Amino acid sequence: MNPKYSPLMLSSFPRAIAHVDGDAFFTSVEQAIHPSLKGHPVVTGKERGIIACASYEAKAMGIKRGVSLWDAKKIYPRLVVLPSDYETYSIFSKRMFEIMRRYTPEVEEYSIDEGFADLTGMRQVFRKSYSDIAADMQTVIQHELNITVSIGLSLTKSLSKIGSDFRKPNGLTPVAGKHIHLFLQRVPLADVWGLGLNRVKFLQKYGLKTAWDYINCDARWIRKMLHKPGFEIWQELRGTAVMPLSTDAWRPVASVSKSKTFAAPSRDRDFIYAKLIRNFESAFIKLRRHRMRVSELSVSLRRKDYGEAGLRTRLDHAVTTVQEVTPIVRELFNCLYFSDADYRATGVVLGRLEDDRCRQFDLFEDTARIAQARRVGELIENVNGRYGKHRIFLATGLYMNGRKQHDRDQPCWRKTTLLKDETVRKRIKIPLLDILI
Amino acid sequence: MPRRINLAEKLTQLRSFYHQEGRPPSYAEMAALFGYASKAAVYGPVEKLIDLGYLQRSGNGQIVFTSKITSQISVLGTIQAGFPSPAEEEMLDTMSLDEFLVARPEATYLLTVSGDSMIDAGIHPGDLVLVEKGGTPKQEDIIIAQVDGEWTMKYFGKDKTGVYLDPANPAYSRIRPRSSLSVGGIVRAVIRKYK
Numbered sequence: 001m002n003p004k005y006s007p008l009m010l011s012s013f014p015r016a017i018a019h020v021d022g023d024a025f026f027t028s029v030e031q032a033i034h035p036s037l038k039g040h041p042v043v044t045g046k047e048r049g050i051i052a053c054a055s056y057e058a059k060a061m062g063i064k065r066g067v068s069l070w071d072a073k074k075i076y077p078r079l080v081v082l083p084s085d086y087e088t089y090s091i092f093s094k095r096m097f098e099i100m101r102r103y104t105p106e107v108e109e110y111s112i113d114e115g116f117a118d119l120t121g122m123r124q125v126f127r128k129s130y131s132d133i134a135a136d137m138q139t140v141i142q143h144e145l146n147i148t149v150s151i152g153l154s155l156t157k158s159l160s161k162i163g164s165d166f167r168k169p170n171g172l173t174p175v176a177g178k179h180i181h182l183f184l185q186r187v188p189l190a191d192v193w194g195l196g197l198n199r200v201k202f203l204q205k206y207g208l209k210t211a212w213d214y215i216n217c218d219a220r221w222i223r224k225m226l227h228k229p230g231f232e233i234w235q236e237l238r239g240t241a242v243m244p245l246s247t248d249a250w251r252p253v254a255s256v257s258k259s260k261t262f263a264a265p266s267r268d269r270d271f272i273y274a275k276l277i278r279n280f281e282s283a284f285i286k287l288r289r290h291r292m293r294v295s296e297l298s299v300s301l302r303r304k305d306y307g308e309a310g311l312r313t314r315l316d317h318a319v320t321t322v323q324e325v326t327p328i329v330r331e332l333f334n335c336l337y338f339s340d341a342d343y344r345a346t347g348v349v350l351g352r353l354e355d356d357r358c359r360q361f362d363l364f365e366d367t368a369r370i371a372q373a374r375r376v377g378e379l380i381e382n383v384n385g386r387y388g389k390h391r392i393f394l395a396t397g398l399y400m401n402g403r404k405q406h407d408r409d410q411p412c413w414r415k416t417t418l419l420k421d422e423t424v425r426k427r428i429k430i431p432l433l434d435i436l437i
Numbered sequence: 438m439p440r441r442i443n444l445a446e447k448l449t450q451l452r453s454f455y456h457q458e459g460r461p462p463s464y465a466e467m468a469a470l471f472g473y474a475s476k477a478a479v480y481g482p483v484e485k486l487i488d489l490g491y492l493q494r495s496g497n498g499q500i501v502f503t504s505k506i507t508s509q510i511s512v513l514g515t516i517q518a519g520f521p522s523p524a525e526e527e528m529l530d531t532m533s534l535d536e537f538l539v540a541r542p543e544a545t546y547l548l549t550v551s552g553d554s555m556i557d558a559g560i561h562p563g564d565l566v567l568v569e570k571g572g573t574p575k576q577e578d579i580i581i582a583q584v585d586g587e588w589t590m591k592y593f594g595k596d597k598t599g600v601y602l603d604p605a606n607p608a609y610s611r612i613r614p615r616s617s618l619s620v621g622g623i624v625r626a627v628i629r630k631y632k
Binding site: 145437 | 546
């Protein structure tokens with residue numbers, strides 16, 4: 001028998017993992033809260049000057065991620081360009097995962113717009129096939145959130161992830177064990193989750209074209225050439241689940257980064273430094289929200305010609321406040337800054353984060369000074385928590401004053417449509433619909 | 438300063454132990470559970486919980502759970518060791534305004550009212566309504582709907598002729614959708630905040 005027609009297994013769903021993927025998630029959410037935008041080409045990302053997400057109507061015109069806003073406007077002058085409203089997107093995201101949890105407690109929140117749900121064993125509870133459970137999930141999400149999702153359903157995370165991409169939007173692609181071989185023959189290597197451009201190019205040199213070619217390689221060869229990650233993909237594609245779902249809703253944060261582009265490029269030393277410190281202040285606010293401390297800092301400056309220079313440094317002890325790092329930041333900045341260049345952006349990354357709920361002091365640390373810095377930090381945190389971000393800031397920030405905010409900084413609709421007693425900093429955690437009744 | 442014991446936390450730990458093991462823990466296990474270095478330290482909170490009726494000492498000195506731990510879920514606040522506050526416990530069966538107004542949090546949305554067509558139903562321009570998506574409207578439900586392309590809020594009704602929408606304002610009349618009706622949601626609550 002031709003191997004092309006011989007199945008890898010005879011069973012259908014010894015395991016059932018669904019991958020739920022929001023279709024053009026950000027713009028779908030915008031269309032859900034502004035029903036007047038339904039059916040129109042919409043993109044988000046105005047505040048960054050790029051297309052973060054394009055609606056299916058826009059995609060049909062060739063307007064998608066990577067196309068510049070200027071080109072997009074040339075393609076379709078009446079294109080609706082919206083600033084991102086991550087708060088509302090996050091509320092919808094949480095709601096989507098909650099709906100998935102009605103069908104199984106084992107849900108992995110993979111990213112803001114996609115997640116895995118392990119449905120194995122739930123057939124007897126719902127008295128339905130796995131495909132029907134997935135279809136229910138899809139319908140309920142559409143009814144309650146007014147957005148569509150595409151679902152892949154198969155034996156492993158890798159297979160279901162390919163499945164959800166197979167038919168979009170609003171698609172449902174079940175891949176039973178006995179059909180894996182037929183399915184993978186239609187999947188190009190580049191569509192396999194985890195195979196990046198380099199690995200695909202490498203495999204193509206050996207004449208591999210589809211995912212099916214990949215699983216027909218010798219396991220030892222895959223191990224030798226692509227090591228453990230490649231072998232895991234090989235196993236997953238053959239229907240053996242080796243990647244577990246990580247079901248904790250909160251995943252530890254590995255790093256915090258903040259980067260802001262100036263309204264106009266500048267070579268003013270004080271201004272650029274002030275912007276850099278402001279990024280650090282914002283990053284530390286986020287760090288404190290996660291109750292972490294940091295022991296590695298990165299600083300980068302981007303020049304007008306998009307050339308970039310950065311430095312990274314380890315701290316001798318983990319810190320929690322921005323005041324503790326300013327001397328080091330000043331030094332790093334002095335190494336990076338040249339007075340004859342124009343700069344357009346500064347960026348910072350806080351790395352090597354650790355939990356701040358317990359702490360072991362070093363013998364040689366100046367504990368009194370650290371405790372004092374922490375007290376000041378907590379005080380500033382409290383005041384800013386009450387009166388708004390950056391109310392109290394390091395004096396270097398004064399050098400930013402007097403400069404007009406860029407028009408790209410315009411806030412999203414929700415932040416300008418405040419309900420009674422809401423503030424720009426705090427709004428009700430229920431999406432507001434933009435409907436005139 | 439007296440030692441502060443977070444009894445609520447201890448109770449949560451004891452409950453989860455009970456759910457996992459189906460039996461009360463020994464003193465050694467409680468020490469591990471509470472993060473104490475010695476068994477003696479467990480004595481304090483245990484005495485407190487016996488006083489409050491969460492635990493009992495059996496004939497042979499072993500700790501037994503009462504139904505307060507094994508059945509319902511309740512949360513106790515932090516109390517100063519010495520005087521347990523009954524107030525927190527008395528408030529266990531209360532709900533927040535959120536729970537009161539929002540039955541299905543995943544499907545609920547806010548909407549500001551601008552028109553006056555439901556004024557006799559007590560819904561004024563400027564009011565906020567809580568709208569629930571995904572349900573099927575019943576007779577007399579107030580719904581948000583798109584009728585022939587226009588959004589409106591009305592009483593929902595059905596008769597032999599079909600679906601109709603009634604205003605709560607004599608200045609408007611009954612609507613029967615000509616070509617299309619799509620239900621945007623059912624109004625579950627109205628919020629009006631005064632100064």
